[in-house]
Amino acid sequence: FIPTEDGLNDIDCERFPLATGYADVLGALSALYGEEQEYRTVVLDSLDWLERLILAEVCAKRGVESIEDIGYGKGYVFALTQWREVIEGLDALRNDRGMQVILIAHAAIEKFANPETDTYDRYVPRLQKHASALVQEWCDEVLFATYRVHTRQTDEGFARKRVQGIGTGERIVRTTERPAHVAKNRLNLPDEIPLDYRVYAAFVRGENPLAAIDTETTPTTTPEQEGA
Structure with a gap:
């Protein structure tokens, strides 16, 4: 490090x-x-x-x-x-x-003026825009790590509604750009994978990612041990 x-x-x-x-x-x-x-x-x-x-x-x-x-x-x-x-x-x-x-x-939220739609928020690296563009261009993969979250809307009466964020703490990695975030990859990765280096390394090597996270048979590894 x-x-x-x-x-x-x-x-x-x-x-x-x-x-x-x-x-x-x-x-x-x-x-x-x-x-x-x-x-x-x-x-x-x-x-x-x-x-x-x-x-x-x-x-x-x-x-x-x-x-x-x-x-x-x-x-x-x-x-x-x-x-x-x-x-x-x-x-x-x-x-x-x-x-x-x-x-x-780290991540930041910016306003993105999409010429084809209304302006909306999205997650980006917390860098000045020129630096961010330079680094993202150089990287083979730009991966967005986050938690899986969904919302639940409840009616509180008198025409009032409350939106509550709900999550289990499951960590995931988004690998392709979507309106909510920037991302890219050159490895033909699925749009979403678990936040687990073993899974990423398995995709890089063309192996079965499900076997990589079988903790009963596969020991935990580090980036230094796996390489990619």
């Missing part, structure tokens, strides 16, 4: 020290590329906290306190230089070292 936010304290995993500056992230990528190591997966957690480090780097180079001080929208365009440096480093790990790359981002 290359952590840019402090959220791995209760997770047993190999990780670099918390990145507190943009140079720390580049240093971690360089170490993975140049040093002897047998890791097969690198996880950058998370992109939206990495964006804070990138914007701080841009501000430091431009001698300003806020990205908005550079000029309307210009700072975010300048930041694409740093984003491309990170992507180049990840590309090198994937292509030259054979590593699987996983990028984690």
